[in-house]
Amino acid sequence: MSGGVVPADEIVLREHSKSQLRRGIFSFQQLNALAVAVVLSASGMITIESFAFVIFSFFYMYFLSKFAFPTRCNNDYLDISCNNNRFLNLYSFAGAVVGIFLPVAYIFEGILEGDKEGIKAATPHVFLLASQLFLEGVAYTDRFSVPMRVMVPVVYNSTRIFSLMEWVRSEISKVESEFHGSSRRLVMGRILAVVNLVYWAFNLFGVLLPVYLPRAFKGYYSDQKNVKD
Secondary structure (H helix, E strand, O other): OOOOOOOOOOOOOOOOOHHHHHHHHHOHHHHHHHHHHHHHHHOOOOOHHHHHHHHHHHHHHHHHHHHOOOOOOOOOOOOOOOOOOHHHHHHHHHHHHHHHHHHHHHHHHHHHHOOHHHHHHHHHHHHHHHHHHHHHHHHOOOOOOHHHHHHHHHHHHHHHHHHHHHHHHHHHOOOHHHOOOOHHHHHHHHHHHHHHHHHHHHHHHHHHHHHHHHHHHHHHHHHHHHHHO
């Protein structure tokens, strides 16, 4: 997978102009994410439940944008970003490495070593994260309001927690004497699964829900009130 695929802004809302918003769905990273999701779907390693969730969330996002959180004529967007904050940039980069690059490398190595259990356990997380990246690009077009751009990472991060818990359970339950891969892979798989669970759990409960979500909704409704006044 290309290095252009990085997690979209789960941590902060980036400042966008109208032209940037319209181009977001066709960005290189979103197209890469879509390609990863399609390849994993075609591989037969994705459950029907995960695939159905992605399809449902896509149409439900449009439903909410129409009836619950419509855009306004001024193409509202909220700048709560800290683009110059090095810590947040490093945090976002760590999410790219932990959530995308290393799991994909782990899956490819599993194919070479015949670790079917490891591949099966790690794939749902990668598939859901890739789908999330693509939908975040869709949500950042000028057809969607700020709350909708928030809902995508929150909903998908919440769903991926369960996939990550299953990944950790699968890795820990492996018995070394029955594991066909290398001992290094056995240890690294456990570490990678636990690190992902810790990172994304903190991202959800420590960043998205207490910080990201309230500020976005506050800005949306405050702006709506100002428009009415």
